[in-house]
Amino acid sequence: MITSEAIGDWNWEVTPNADGIRPVRAAETAVAVWNVLAGNGLAIPVGKTSVSVRSVGDSRDVRVRADGLSLEPDPLSAETALSRAVAEADSLEGDFVFDVRIECPGYWLERGVKHRAEKLFVIRVEAWKKSLLVVTLETYTDAWLTMDTRDREQSELYTENAPRLAAALEGISSLLGIAPTPGDPNRHATPTETGFEDPRIEGPAYDDSWGTFEVPTRSGLLRSGIPASEDEYQEITDHPVRYFTVQRDGQTVGFLWASAGDEAAGYEPRTAAGDRAFEAGSEWLLRLRTAHSCGLNALAALTWAAQNPPRPEIDLIVEKAPQEAPSLDFLEDLSGRY
Template sequence: MITSNPIGDWTWEITSSTDGFRPRRAAETAVAVWNILADHELASPVGKVGLSVRSVGNMRDVRLDAGGLNLELEPLAPGTDLSRAVAEADSLDGDHLVSARIDCPGFWLESGARHRVEKLFAIGVDVWKSSLLVVTLETYSDAWLTMDTRDREQPQVHAENAPRLSAALEEISALLGSAPDPGDSSHYAVPTETGFEDPSIEGPAYDDSWGTFEVPTRSGLLRSRIPSSEDEYEETTEHPVRYFTIQRDEQTLGYVWASVADDAAGYEPRTAAGDAAFEAGAEWLLRLRAAHGQGLTPLSALEWVAQRPPRPEIGLIAEDAPQEAPSLDSLEELSGRY
């Protein structure tokens, strides 16, 4: 399963014993960690990187905010987006917090097949006042666990993926010259220096942690993108649901659905599609809200939104007729897979 908040994280801290760290060091370190992940197919060859500079004395004083830069094959070569941002950061005077961040699309392996996830890992590198460099690696997948976050054993998935994570952590530690500090236990898992504790030994911290925590989190992320309103359908149902698949550029972004027997309808983002799933989902929720304002039943609303003029930027409906799932939980399950 794929989550919106990290499954776990690891941190490395390095203090300067010479003249201090320049902003370029933050970018160089982030790229070096990304290259290690890419060697293990935990990051894809292309992606986006952001670089920011804030005044340590006033974090609201943003001196540089360069986001969504292309992460090219040689990101710091002269003339690239990142090298220009680094040059601007290097020219600034004063005590700063320099931050580089890379969201890493990568590949989940299962039964020998590769499944792309738009945000498998995230790399963060912070340089504080040139004297302290902090590297953080976060993961958003349970592929490294012996039991998934819905309490099901997955020995084959673990066998295909956990060694890749362990090898990457070992190589990052060699690069940085120290072992990682594993993050705190999350709702989902307990990080260690080499991966995660085995939940099949101690048992999971929560029953169905993905359903308990991820589903409400995704709903909150979706609804934070649109104005609040009481003029809308219920968010949950105990009945079967009918749904349409939303796709853009052959990628599934999510599922717009309606209950067959009560006043519930909504949108389930395909978490593995990353931010695009939530950006599109907000627009589909607004379409459902408009249908509710016309007094349409959920099933009529589902047909109504399917007949609206298409907007390719928010995705298109992939089927001629709605499909049916036995429950909303089963559709949430589908949306949370790779």
């Protein structure tokens, strides 16, 4: 399953020499960690980077901020967006925290088939001038676990993927000269120095943590970008659902659905598609609100919305007629797996 919140994380704290740590070294470290992931088949040469510089004493005092920078093939060569942001940060004098973050698309394997997630890992490097360099690696898939976050055993999947993660963690530790500190146990999994603990031994922290926590989190993310409203359909149903597959620019971003038995309708983001799944979903939810305000029942709203996409120039409904799923849970599961 692919999540919008991290399955687990690892941290490395590097003590600098007497000269301290300049932003350029932090950025070089982030790129070097990315190269370790790429060398183990866990990152591909695209991605998004953000940079910020904030005052140590006041986190609201942000001196440099650059979001959504493309991770170019040689990201720190002259005149790239990242190198310009780093140069601006490097020119500052004072006691600041430099923060660089890379969202890493990559592939996880299932029976030899590659499946792409737009945010397989996130690398974050913070440089506290003359005091500390903190490297954090987060992962957003349960492909490294013996049981997935819906409590299903996945031994073959684990065998295909876990060694790649272990090799990457070892490579990063070799690069930094220090072993990782695994992040705290969370509601999904327990990180270790080489990957994750086996949930078959102690049992998972929560039953169906993906369904219990991830589904509400995704719903919150979808609605965070649109105004609150009572003019909408129910969010959940116990009935079978009918749905359309939604694509943008040729990529499946989610599923527009309506209940076959009551007045529930909504949109399930395909988490592997990353931020664009949620951006598209917010717009489709607004389209459903329009249908609701016109008095359409849920199934009629599904058909109407499919015929009137929010962005006709880039939105595509794949099917000519809606497909049927036995439950909303089935569709949620589909949207989180691939």
